[in-house]
Amino acid sequence: MSLRTHRQAIIEQARITSQEYTLQAPLKERTWFKVGGKADLLIHTQEHTKIARVMALAHQYAVPLFFLGDGSNLVISDEGIEGIVIDTQALSAHQTPTRLTNDRIKAPAGILMEQLVLWSVEQQLEGLTPFYGLPGTLGGALFMNARCYDAEMADILVDITILNERGEREVIPFKPEQWEYKVSPLQHRLALVIEATLSLKASTQSIEALRQHAQSFKDDRTQKGHFAYPCGGSTFKNNRAFGKPSGQIIDGCSLKGYAIGGASVSQFHANIVINQNNAKASEIYQLVAHIKDEVLRQTGHMLEPEVLFVGRNFPLL
Numbered sequence: 001m002s003l004r005t006h007r008q009a010i011i012e013q014a015r016i017t018s019q020e021y022t023l024q025a026p027l028k029e030r031t032w033f034k035v036g037g038k039a040d041l042l043i044h045t046q047e048h049t050k051i052a053r054v055m056a057l058a059h060q061y062a063v064p065l066f067f068l069g070d071g072s073n074l075v076i077s078d079e080g081i082e083g084i085v086i087d088t089q090a091l092s093a094h095q096t097p098t099r100l101t102n103d104r105i106k107a108p109a110g111i112l113m114e115q116l117v118l119w120s121v122e123q124q125l126e127g128l129t130p131f132y133g134l135p136g137t138l139g140g141a142l143f144m145n146a147r148c149y150d151a152e153m154a155d156i157l158v159d160i161t162i163l164n165e166r167g168e169r170e171v172i173p174f175k176p177e178q179w180e181y182k183v184s185p186l187q188h189r190l191a192l193v194i195e196a197t198l199s200l201k202a203s204t205q206s207i208e209a210l211r212q213h214a215q216s217f218k219d220d221r222t223q224k225g226h227f228a229y230p231c232g233g234s235t236f237k238n239n240r241a242f243g244k245p246s247g248q249i250i251d252g253c254s255l256k257g258y259a260i261g262g263a264s265v266s267q268f269h270a271n272i273v274i275n276q277n278n279a280k281a282s283e284i285y286q287l288v289a290h291i292k293d294e295v296l297r298q299t300g301h302m303l304e305p306e307v308l309f310v311g312r313n314f315p316l317l
């Protein structure tokens with residue numbers, strides 16, 4: 001059976017209705033870089049049972065699956081993504097966070113981090129405020145172990161509920177040894193995060209003070225130019241062994257402003273590649289490869305990309 005036939009079988013057997021999927025779905029506007037082609041099949045249902053069935057069938061027919069959060073850490077190939085893309089924001093569309101105890105909350109994976117932070121502030125809880133201004137969803141932040149202003153997701157995580165590659169529900173308790181700087185256990189398996197329990201702190205500060213504190217982090221990002229151009233945040237991870245942040249290393253190699261097509265190394269932060277002028281994903285890829293090669297040639301340091309290159313015909317960087 002061809003991929004196309006498998007796809008049709010999955011739609012029918014999971015009982016996905018016509019409003020719940022799009023064939024050849026454009027993804028460009030679903031990414032912060034504003035690049036990328038189409039998903040062969042994008043599923044945007046809110047029903048977890050249907051997604052569980054899709055995952056089981058995709059596993060059975062060996063059809064590739066990809067989970068799309070808010071697309072803030074992705075460069076999606078100009079040739080699109082093969083197989084099935086699951087829209088995690090749609091899956092959480094009608095779910096809201098809940099307070100389990102004085103200091104524990106449960107939140108749906110597709111919620112935007114900004115919404116989650118504001119909700120926690122309304123609950124007079126501390127622990128999420130440094131993440132205000134972080135683009136993306138809770139699921140993406142957990143997958144990436146996002147880090148903002150010295151706080152990382154692993155610091156507040158209790159457990160994650162996933163659908164595994166066969167579509168079965170599993171609860172993964174937080175184990176510190178599995179989490180490192182920008183590393184999570186989710187990166188080593190096919191697992192769709194559907195919700196997570198987080199441990200926060202009941203605050204003695206007023207809601208207004210917490211809101212202002214959260215806003216100060218977003219203001220700092222705005223002032224640093226994070227939102228000035230389409231981008232994916234930091235292009236490369238930092239590596240302590242190199243003695244300097246990646247941005248300084250790249251700047252030291254005189255790469256600020258270097259451009260390939262519409263993609264360039266931003267003038268305001270050398271570790272941020274921006275889509276300055278209608279860049280293609282292939283131009284971002286070539287630029288990131290060039291920075292990596294040039295830094296290696298000039299300093300001997302091998303930078304590791306943090307942005308993820310997803311979809312057809314992206315050789316490993």
Ligand SMILES: Cc1cc2nc3c(=O)[nH]c(=O)nc-3n(C[C@H](O)[C@H](O)[C@H](O)COP(=O)(O)OP(=O)(O)OC[C@H]3O[C@@H](n4cnc5c(N)ncnc54)[C@H](O)[C@@H]3O)c2cc1C
Nearest residue numbers: 069070071072073136137139140141143146147193232233
């Ligand atoms: C302007 C800007 C500033 C940024 N600043 C920071 C920063 O300070 N710190 C930082 O760490 N990052 C930063 N980033 C990067 C990005 O915001 C984070 O990596 C974010 O957590 C990604 O979330 P997302 O929902 O957009 O995930 P996506 O980009 O959609 O996906 C990223 C990965 O997560 C996976 N994923 C998403 N949702 C799920 C799910 N429910 N289940 C399983 N896997 C899932 C995807 O499959 C993919 O592999 C920045 C990006 C931008 C554009």
